Amino acid sequence: MKKSHTSDHIKIPPGFWTGLYQLGISAHDVACKARLPLTIIHEPVVTSVQYLAIWQAYSDLIGDTAKGIVKLATVFETAKYPPTVLATYHARDYRDALNRMARYKQLCPPETLRVTEEGEHCTIELEWLYTKQPGPPMLTGITLACLLELGRRGTGQPLTAQLVEFSQSMGDVQVLEAYFGCSVQVGAKCNRLTLYRRDLDRTFVSYNQELLEILTPALDRSLDEQCSRSITEAVKWIIKRSLTGGRPDIQAVAKELRMSDRTLQRRLTDDNTSFKQLLTQARHEQALEYLADPSLDIKEVAFLIGYEDQNSFYRAFRLWEGDTPSNWRTTHLDTNSISKESLGRSTIY
Template sequence: MKSDRINFPSGFWAGIQQIGVSPHDVAGKAQLPLTIITEPAKVTAAQYFRIWEAYSELVGNAAIGIIKLVTVFEATHYPPTVLATYHARSYRDALNRMARYKQMCPPESLRITEEGELCTIELEWLSSPQLEHPVLVGTTLAFLLELGRRGTGQHVTAHSVEFTHKMSIEEVKPLEAYFGCPVRTGAAGNRLTLHRRDLDRPFTTYNKELLEIITPILDRTLDEQTSRSIPEMVKWTLKRSLSGGHLDIRAVASELGMSDRTLQRRLTEEGTTFKQLLTQARHEQAREYLADPKLDIKEVAFLIGYEDQNSFYRAFRLWEGATPANWRAYYFRLNPTS
């Protein structure tokens, strides 16, 4: 069954090499083939996070790993989705474009909320939050601020930054110096909060002609991806929320911007049901998580929404005709480097 794959940015390798970290060492430590460095690659969520974990371990200090990478990363290495933000009209335009085009680059998405004098950008995860890495989170949030600094040519500072992960004082201090604001760890979410007034700043890098070329291409690509069938959209939504407890059709319909009756009708027209899609989402995510050796089977059961391990075992045997442990053992015999 097809797993969700993530486009890994090729510019990452050039960036870490510039700060003295060997791409070969990172790929090797992440147990990935060296061809990932030289060829465009799509990786699984587990492989994606292993790359970030390997990079973090080789750098040693999470804060240094975050700050060095975002500040050294050259615009020439930006993929088209990021170029469209770098050459936007203003900081607000850039952030909105980033949130829009981030939909094409899982596993994280951006939720932007403007209220009062502040603008909050929160990271949300398609894959399990347990797989997210503090250096990946920090790099994503720092890049959003770096984008504003590079685009406006001004030393924009944040109002506040929050990480769900705990960090040492030695790591927090450099981050506070970089962001120019307090950094809170062990928070309920990963958030960058900006001063709303900064969003109106124009970008000196604004390039109308370039945007007129690449925006229609990106929008067409995004529309092709987001014009997935209603069942695919429901499964995608379910996968983001499986570990959050009971999921009903009303909650999913609300997230998709329609009533539960409308969603039920659309699913019937597609020849499926909400219950079938929930089962498929759990099945696909179970395979994805079992392919990650760092997750034990009890964790996998929880992450796909089962309150007890026995219920997960029964369901998995119906899906695969084998226990989760036997399936995992067979998988690693076939994929010894995964």
């Protein structure tokens, strides 16, 4: 039985820890720095919060962000990459590799890649899924560096980029410029790697058609399964974020997901749900979360989940829980208090 992969479950390739060890950084030190249990070292899957904490810990331990990016990008052995990345190294050419990377990156949140070819340029823009907050600069830098490293290792040529842009400070920029072979800008509006489009036609010396015929169908099946789950999660996340003081509509959510509302509705139908159902679920889940906070009064809770008047919220809540928000809160808080008291007594005695 396959384990479901959600937006909050990210795979850590074993080669990651090996790469850090080659740089003189132990997995034990990373876990301690990130304030995570040591068992995280042997966990194949971590949460997005843990994932970002691990990258921040590596950044803190290595010192300068730029040097940490270049060191890890160059030391990481191709054979240690997971199938999602390994497939790109055995692609037909650089263009095929980048398109595969962007496609299969959907299986490895929290970042996503958008590849655009125009004129003599090819741009790859990095965006963060499920959050407006940027990830650690180290993770941003290593993601873009690995895209150029992919081309260099695949073609066997010392390719250079045309321009690299980062939204955050990246440490010693000269180190990055020496690695990318071009100007590196920080404080930009986005995180983007610009390549020479002519390089995309370069064939890969590591092209392996037989291996791709094995990997591609399995990865595509995983992606199809992932997409139906992730679109539902993404829609619900956007709804929750947009509830306060209003009611988000499918057009607004579809626009944020860069698709038409008709396409979004079809994707949700394929996943046996609808926008209306997800809106109701999001309101219900948020209502319970807010009611568990005694500092919020009922009127505030109603507003926070998008109801203009308290009566409408009361009617909806009765349908969800068969009780009033006030009664539910009283029962819930009393139950929590009893549980804490019991826990306290058992600890004492």
